[in-house]
Amino acid sequence: MSLRLRVCSQVLAGALAAPCALIAAEPCDGAASACRQLTGRMLSETRAPANVGDTSASGYDIVLEGTSEEKTATASATWTSHDSTETYQLKLTGPLNRMTKEAVPFTLAGLPGNGSAEFTYQHILLAHSRDAEAQELLCELADRGLEDCGDNAFLDEARRPTVRDLRNEYSQASAQRKAVLCRIVGKRLCFTHDFESVQMRDAYFAMTNAPKSLALWGLTAGVSRSTFTYLTAVDLDAQEESHSNWKLGAHVGLYRPTTGYLRAGVAHLDTYRPAEATASEICQAVDGAEATRCREIVIGAPTNVRSTIASLEWRYFLPGGKVAISPSISRDLENRVTALILPVYFLGSEGGLTGGARIGWESEKEAITFAIFVGAALKVVD
């Protein structure tokens, strides 16, 4: 078991708010990772200082991580399966006490006001076995020892085994060896001419079971508790209410080096939101005095909003790895709102912090927004 504590600062994007309302409801994914709705404002945030994975061992492993933002603290525990293909994560978030700098994400009474709990499961579809005998034979044909062998043996024109090599090998091979050679070209029975068009490097990848692409799927379930303070619209009486919000989501992803990462997701949310997007300034007479006291507060009780959000994201690193784009589209199927976001990332050579610019559009407001952000490095898949 390993334990890590990560403390991050939060910075405001110095530009216009991004249209993250739809995306914010999704788990932090791709373009949405920099967007999070917080007290009605859209913020861009700086998170992990570098794109560096956890130090962990094979087998089931627990990683604890704490993050501190301006108003909340997050603790997450992650279990990774022995072959690294399955990940289970539980994330608890609680309000941060400004005085004591402490946060209690969970109490005996359940979630505190403005606290949340989220469970995520992700499965990467990847087979690990290989055809050792065929791989060894290919390495022999490439005139390499197994330890020094690799796909580059077939990429290097000068050292690439020729079709003639294969045909000669086949002609002289024993029955068992022939069977292996046929397996390489993907046939149960084969002949010398089957090696005419063989793509040796692809065959090598196939024999080692090196992936051509990476597919994954995942599920997310979350519950949070929101506390609202507001004035009633009729007589401006101060009220406080707490409500539970929940969400269920699922996503699938496919990565290919040449086409990039395509991720589709759907999430259903049942949430409560303030009656107004921005607080109003209310001035009331102070008891027993002629003076008035003014404060910013929402007028009206919070409203229940149900939404089903479908999203599609395409993430692509341009060759050379200096620039990446991650356009995404989200559609709230119940409220009929669509959001488009096009972030452009400028990447460092070693990962680390990423800077970028983002253009967004939301159908409800029919406004184009622009933001500059600094955030954690963009992952190839997540």
Place this chain on the structure above:
Amino acid sequence: MAKNVSFKCTCPQSVGRVRVFQNAGDNNPLEVLLFLQSGTRTARLDPGAYLAIIDALGAPNTAFAIELSGGGEMKALGVTLPFDGRLSRNRKVVVA
């Protein structure tokens, strides 16, 4: 007695996988380490020699590197991913 053998991947724009095989003729790996981003992962291995098959998928023409950062010896791998962003290499890992 098994040792912690740490593999460090510097792969900000790719996904890396290390499969450790007990014998060169084995079809199924003893350990699998998957790197969805740069970082270090650790395998528990008994003293001896192993075959490591290192695969990568990533943006073409970007750097990919894996080295042993502790617990054993292995010739470091540092390459630029080719035109199709795929790579598969073999390495011998020795745990003393």
